[in-house]
Amino acid sequence: MVKNAHKRGQLDLPFNWIYVLIAGAVILLFFVGIVVKQKESSGQQLGTEVNRLLESILGAAASAESTKVVVQTAGLANEIIYFQCTEGVTEYGIQGKGSPISDIVTPLFAPGKIQTKELFLWSLPYKLPYKITDFLYLTAPTIQYVVIGSDPRGQEFMKESKSSEDAAFAIRVVSVDDLGSFSPTAGMEMIRIVDYTGSAVQAGSPVPSGLQQKGDEEVSAVTFGTGIVTFFVKRGTLWESEGSTALFSLGGELDAVHYAAIFAQHKQMFDCGMQKALLRTGYVSKVYQEKGKALIASPVSQQGVCPVQMSGLSGLLLNHHTLAQACVGLYPDNCIQLVQAAAELRDWNRITWEAGCSPLY
Amino acid sequence: MKRGQIQMTETIAVLFIFFILIFFGLIFYYKYVDSSIKANQDQNLEKRAIDTTTRVIFLPEIQCGGGSGGTNVYCIDLLKMEAFQKVLPDAIDDYYFNLFSFAKITVQEVYPDSSKLWVVYDKPKKDFTSKKVTYFSAALQDTSIIAGSPVTSFGYVTVEVYS
Amino acid sequence: MISSDVKKGQMEMVGLVVIVLLVTIAFLFLAQFALNDRSDTHFFARKQLATSTLSGILQTTVKGCQPDESQLLTVSMLLQDCAVNRGGNFGYVCGGKYSCDFLNKDLLPTFLEGSLDVFKQHYELKAVLVQDPEQPLVLMTSNGGCKRQKNVDTSGDFPLSSGAGLVNTVLLICD
Numbered sequence: 001m002v003k004n005a006h007k008r009g010q011l012d013l014p015f016n017w018i019y020v021l022i023a024g025a026v027i028l029l030f031f032v033g034i035v036v037k038q039k040e041s042s043g044q045q046l047g048t049e050v051n052r053l054l055e056s057i058l059g060a061a062a063s064a065e066s067t068k069v070v071v072q073t074a075g076l077a078n079e080i081i082y083f084q085c086t087e088g089v090t091e092y093g094i095q096g097k098g099s100p101i102s103d104i105v106t107p108l109f110a111p112g113k114i115q116t117k118e119l120f121l122w123s124l125p126y127k128l129p130y131k132i133t134d135f136l137y138l139t140a141p142t143i144q145y146v147v148i149g150s151d152p153r154g155q156e157f158m159k160e161s162k163s164s165e166d167a168a169f170a171i172r173v174v175s176v177d178d179l180g181s182f183s184p185t186a187g188m189e190m191i192r193i194v195d196y197t198g199s200a201v202q203a204g205s206p207v208p209s210g211l212q213q214k215g216d217e218e219v220s221a222v223t224f225g226t227g228i229v230t231f232f233v234k235r236g237t238l239w240e241s242e243g244s245t246a247l248f249s250l251g252g253e254l255d256a257v258h259y260a261a262i263f264a265q266h267k268q269m270f271d272c273g274m275q276k277a278l279l280r281t282g283y284v285s286k287v288y289q290e291k292g293k294a295l296i297a298s299p300v301s302q303q304g305v306c307p308v309q310m311s312g313l314s315g316l317l318l319n320h321h322t323l324a325q326a327c328v329g330l331y332p333d334n335c336i337q338l339v340q341a342a343a344e345l346r347d348w349n350r351i352t353w354e355a356g357c358s359p360l361y
Numbered sequence: 362m363k364r365g366q367i368q369m370t371e372t373i374a375v376l377f378i379f380f381i382l383i384f385f386g387l388i389f390y391y392k393y394v395d396s397s398i399k400a401n402q403d404q405n406l407e408k409r410a411i412d413t414t415t416r417v418i419f420l421p422e423i424q425c426g427g428g429s430g431g432t433n434v435y436c437i438d439l440l441k442m443e444a445f446q447k448v449l450p451d452a453i454d455d456y457y458f459n460l461f462s463f464a465k466i467t468v469q470e471v472y473p474d475s476s477k478l479w480v481v482y483d484k485p486k487k488d489f490t491s492k493k494v495t496y497f498s499a500a501l502q503d504t505s506i507i508a509g510s511p512v513t514s515f516g517y518v519t520v521e522v523y524s
Numbered sequence: 525m526i527s528s529d530v531k532k533g534q535m536e537m538v539g540l541v542v543i544v545l546l547v548t549i550a551f552l553f554l555a556q557f558a559l560n561d562r563s564d565t566h567f568f569a570r571k572q573l574a575t576s577t578l579s580g581i582l583q584t585t586v587k588g589c590q591p592d593e594s595q596l597l598t599v600s601m602l603l604q605d606c607a608v609n610r611g612g613n614f615g616y617v618c619g620g621k622y623s624c625d626f627l628n629k630d631l632l633p634t635f636l637e638g639s640l641d642v643f644k645q646h647y648e649l650k651a652v653l654v655q656d657p658e659q660p661l662v663l664m665t666s667n668g669g670c671k672r673q674k675n676v677d678t679s680g681d682f683p684l685s686s687g688a689g690l691v692n693t694v695l696l697i698c699d
Contacts (some may be wrong), residue, residue, distance in 0.1 A: 290444030298505030361426035389551040471638035500583035515626040
């Protein structure tokens with residue numbers, strides 16, 4: 001019996017240890033699994049929260065027109081924020097993390113990808129001829145804009161690249177006479193050529209030697225002609241055209257469409273943003289059409305020369321609204337005449353104001 | 362045998378207490394997560410209320426024109442607002458719902474005629490769980506009475522968002 | 525030996541009970557700290573309310589004032605007139621009162637009772653001649669104003685030039 005007890009003891013002890021090891025390993029694996037899953041889900045949650053915060057910031061900046069805002073994103077310095085726009089829907093967020101934000105309302109013009117410690121947000125009203133919506137431009141201090149030519153729009157861009165209220169807002173813009181000898185400033189991750197001459201960047205022509213080392217996605221260009229803008233991307237050592245489109249605006253100072261073409265890295269983003277703006281034009285023009293009817297019928301429009309002046313208004317408003325709808329239906333082919341209708345409305349408004357009658361806007 | 366029984370009872374009691382502790386821990390964790398989710402939802406709703414209010418303040422469809430297509434903040438053009446009321450029903454589902462979601466936007470005149478009230482946007486949510494209300498005041502401009510000088514009333518805008 | 529075993533068992537049971545109590549208290553503390561602080565969005569909305577209210581008030585027009593009843597006067601113009609004609613002997617007459625009285629007794633109470641009082645906000649609306657800030661042209665408060673309050677949101681300064689000097693108007697909203 002003693003012998004049996006000894007044998008049982010010899011079996012019991014190692015058996016206990018094996019049991020402890022296996023049970024311990026299982027429990028440890030269980031908790032490690034929970035920790036790893038929690039870490040992943042936390043990462044995704046954080047990504048979603050950051051995206052929502054970005055949405056609030058962009059929404060606020062877009063609503064308040066003519067604002068220049070600097071957003072600190074040092075916490076996201078290792079993340080890539082991406083922007084894309086297809087079929088009238090802008091999607092943006094942290095690449096690979098969280099749920100991205102989709103926006104079908106705000107026309108947003110930005111590079112395809114940004115990795116930066118600071119974001120510059122700038123909004124301008126789009127008027128055709130009255131305010132339709134605000135355009136939101138997004139850029140970073142790591143993006144350099146190279147202006148070629150002595151066009152007043154280029155001078156205006158250089159002036160507007162800084163903010164009088166916030167010294168931190170400083171878009172990196174340089175002016176060069178000869179693109180061939182240009183070398184990017186150290187630390188610039190992306191280069192955007194803004195050519196007002198129409199000849200510095202052409203399809204099939206070589207990319208300046210100073211830029212050939214850069215990746216294809218890091219170099220792009222836009223050329224302004226008379227009422228037309230052409231987008232270019234770098235393909236190896238040559239420029240490739242993404243296509244041209246008309247500038248659907250009345251021009252003048254701080255032309256929102258002009259800056260949209262500068263800040264949108266690709267033609268697709270520019271077109272997509274413009275389509276959003278023109279969709280909104282359809283609704284806003286309908287509101288003005290109804291306002292026009294009320295204004296024509298109001299007592300103030302029955303005085304002096306106003307009845308004569310007001311008689312032309314409903315035709316102009318109907319024309320503008322019809323063309324806005326046609327433009328949305330077939331962008332960009334049907335949109336040129338909309339700009340003309342907007343110019344007529346603008347002239348009518350100015351004459352009405354000068355005649356001492358109540359203007360439309 | 363009695364000693365063994367006592368020890369067994371002791372072990373069972375310890376395990377029992379252990380599982381009760383785990384149970385309490387789980388209940389408290391559940392309550393914490395639940396209140397955290399509710400606080401998050403509340404915060405999101407408040408953020409949405411502010412975003413919606415900001416959009417209303419700067420809405421081109423109702424905002425006053427400052428001449429030459431410019432604008433005037435905290436100012437509502439009454440003719441445009443009434444026109445927008447007519448245009449909105451056909452455009453809510455296609456477009457404006459993306460701007461305002463489930464919300465109610467009303468404009469109340471305070472002076473000179475406090476009986477005037479306009480419901481600009483109304484898209485209620487069935488069985489909403491919570492509601493946030495924000496206000497801002499506005500000048501209500503009417504350009505159809507005196508040429509060159511808008512008659513301006515005082516009122517406020519109520520923005521209610523639902524979740 | 526049996527009694528010392530019994531005592532040991534009792535001690536162990538007491539120990540377990542103490543652990544359960546400690547853990548319960550710890551969780552109660554956790555639950556307390558899970559309560560949120562007041563959010564920033566509340567203050568943003570209130571500042572916006574202050575700015576929009578004062579901006580709206582100053583733009584509002586009043587009709588039917590002497591000497592020219594057809595003339596549209598803005599509240600800004602009435603304030604400027606109040607600064608110049610503080611004594612209340614000449615200037616615009618609206619509703620049978622000179623501009624300072626009309627603003628303080630009729631017009632501004634109507635605006636504020638119809639808006640900020642409806643939103644149950646505490647406020648202080650003050651308009652002063654910058655060179656004589658101790659004697660305000662306009663002072664409207666609810667429940668004693670905002671002097672000793674902790675959280676105060678301001679509309680910012682709305683300056684107006686008048687014949688008597690610069691008039692500054694501010695609206696404060698507080699807890």
